[in-house]
Amino acid sequence: MKKPAAPRPERLAAGLIESIDFHGLAALRLRVPSGASAVVSAFGAQVLSWTTADGRERLFLSERAVFDGSAPIRGGVPVCFPQFAGLGPLPKHGFARTRTWSESGRSTGKDYAMVSFALEDDAATRRLWPHAFRAEITVNLENNRLDVELGVDNTGDAPLAFTAALHSYLRVTEVEDSYLEGLYGHEYRDAARGDRIVKDTGTRLGFEGETDRVYHGVRRPLLVNAGNLSLGLDQEGFPDVVVWNPWVERCAALADMAPSGWRHLLCVEAAAVRVPVTLAAGEGWSGRQSLVPV
């Protein structure tokens, strides 16, 4: 018997933004005429899904991710701000990923849909980090790319310094069959091996164990070679690139990861880590990561 045809998604004439509930969280779904879509939650201003025009999900989101606000969401593009990892006195990766941000703008056009979320200091952030600031995440979905930008303004009257990252969890079919190109000749701090500084001499980086590296001063675009989930990555403003995969044992210790979850992710993060960003009173900074299917 002939199978009934799957319903065809309606073809959009222009970008569209809809409010949705995503695992109980308030979120926006962005859609563009190519068929690509993305989901961004107000919690963490976090991209939680990006499906390209070919129907493939490109971001890893853990099947055990917690969506009740009690913990950061494991997957998508968490925003690490104003502290990367444990490089300071704040909670790991800062507080931005566990705060609810406010929508600060949206627009659509023939071939894009864009939303922004803002986070400003309040009594709770000042208790942790005594600075006046305004951070903004802008997510721009186009037919064939996704751009995520973090902007930070020092709204106080004293200088401030921060480290930050867009902690993108890229979905791969099998991390052991994936590799990353573009880091040749760069120095990195190997956080999985006692923070030693190493110079990368391989033309491509493969994955055979726990990987936790901060590459310094990366100026070239990168290529994640992962079969039909391959992506080109580019960044501006962020000088560093973090490459992370927890592998078997560390993954098993993470309550919000399935035991085999590590196989299906590769974090390639646009980051400002080695040298903190310093802003004088009234000064601003921005950094962007762009993901393009290849």
Ligand SMILES: O=P(O)(O)OC[C@H]1O[C@@H](O)[C@H](O)[C@@H](O)[C@@H]1O
């Ligand atoms: O489990 P978390 O807090 O989300 O952090 C995940 C990882 O994030 C990476 O960016 C860090 O380099 C790792 O050291 C860290 O373990």
